[in-house]
Amino acid sequence: xxxxxxxxxxxxxxxxxxxxxxxxxxxxxxxxxxxxxxxxxxxxxxxxxxxxxxxxxxxxxxxxxxxxxxxxxxxxxxxxxxxxxxxxxxxxxxxxxxxxxxxxxxxxxxxxxxxxxxxxxxxxxxxxxxxxxxxxxxxxxxxxxxxxxxxxxxxxxxxxxxxxxxxxxxxxxxxxxxxxxxxxxxxxxxxxxxxxxxxxxxxxxxxxxxxxxxxxxxxxxxxxxxxxxxxxxxxxxxxxxxxxxxxxxxxxxxxxxxxxxxxxxxxxxxxxxxxxxxxxxxxxxxxxxxxxxxxxxxxxxxxxxxxxxxxxxxxxxxxx
Numbered sequence: 001x002x003x004x005x006x007x008x009x010x011x012x013x014x015x016x017x018x019x020x021x022x023x024x025x026x027x028x029x030x031x032x033x034x035x036x037x038x039x040x041x042x043x044x045x046x047x048x049x050x051x052x053x054x055x056x057x058x059x060x061x062x063x064x065x066x067x068x069x070x071x072x073x074x075x076x077x078x079x080x081x082x083x084x085x086x087x088x089x090x091x092x093x094x095x096x097x098x099x100x101x102x103x104x105x106x107x108x109x110x111x112x113x114x115x116x117x118x119x120x121x122x123x124x125x126x127x128x129x130x131x132x133x134x135x136x137x138x139x140x141x142x143x144x145x146x147x148x149x150x151x152x153x154x155x156x157x158x159x160x161x162x163x164x165x166x167x168x169x170x171x172x173x174x175x176x177x178x179x180x181x182x183x184x185x186x187x188x189x190x191x192x193x194x195x196x197x198x199x200x201x202x203x204x205x206x207x208x209x210x211x212x213x214x215x216x217x218x219x220x221x222x223x224x225x226x227x228x229x230x231x232x233x234x235x236x237x238x239x240x241x242x243x244x245x246x247x248x249x250x251x252x253x254x255x256x257x258x259x260x261x262x263x264x265x266x267x268x269x270x271x272x273x274x275x276x277x278x279x280x281x282x283x284x285x286x287x288x289x290x291x292x293x294x295x296x297x298x299x300x301x302x303x304x305x306x307x308x309x310x311x312x313x314x315x316x317x318x319x320x
Contacts, residue, residue, distance in 0.1 A: 119190055146160060
């Protein structure tokens with residue numbers, strides 16, 4: 001395969017490889033770095049590619065090893081739900097590299113695919129799924145993703161990971177058991193008409209800051225977190241009190257709709273000084289279960305996340 005043909009193939013598979021790197025690393029920014037490095041390695045290895053495997057399999061092999069190299073140098077990414085007990089009101093702040101980061105649907109879910117393929121991709125980027133992956137040892141994580149998400153055979157995964165086929169099968173068995181134990185939530189990624197109406201109501205009530213009415217949209221045991229703080233809250237009573245007290249600065253906010261990890265999401269802009277535009281405050285990601293909101297994630301690193309999600313740097317009367 002010549003350089004021009006390979007470049008075309010790389011571009012064709014870039015989104016799929018990016019999604020794989022995101023699941024491995026739990027960070028949209030790190031996934032982009034991994035894809036760039038994987039592409040460089042692919043170009044350098046062009047003369048050794050003999051088309052004995054599919055280009056996509058070859059690229060995922062390279063990208064997996066890039067991710068494993070990166071994971072060898074840092075700890076896993078977590079969510080606040082992984083740390084401590086709920087309702088311990090502490091604003092302990094962790095560094096950005098500590099936390100799982102969201103990814104825009106637009107970066108990992110192509111527009112030109114059918115509804116079944118779209119549903120599968122969104123299921124495989126859910127926050128709960130990616131968070132559970134981070135608890136697996138890196139090679140178990142890679143084996144699970146290669147075989148159960150990408151569709152590689154155990155032999156192809158073994159070649160990628162420099163393991164025997166029995167070792168890959170053993171890793172798969174352990175990984176699947178661990179995921180079944182930890183990743184039990186089936187939050188909606190394809191919304192019903194009722195859930196779409198719920199989101200419309202959520203925006204209306206949040207922008208009015210009618211906290212009591214907002215609580216009626218949440219499950220009684222709903223959870224709320226806001227990285228980079230380790231704080232997380234559980235229960236509508238506790239969440240209500242937080243929003244009316246420490247969170248009262250969100251009164252008057254405006255929301256812009258987007259999608260993150262297969263879930264509905266919103267860029268939140270809080271009021272600026274009088275006469276000034278609203279300023280970025282949070283990327284809100286909602287996990288829906290049935291006819292209620294089960295989890296609310298407020299990602300406060302807007303400097304990093306808003307450009308990734310294509311959200312404007314401020315909100316004023318002319319913002320679309």
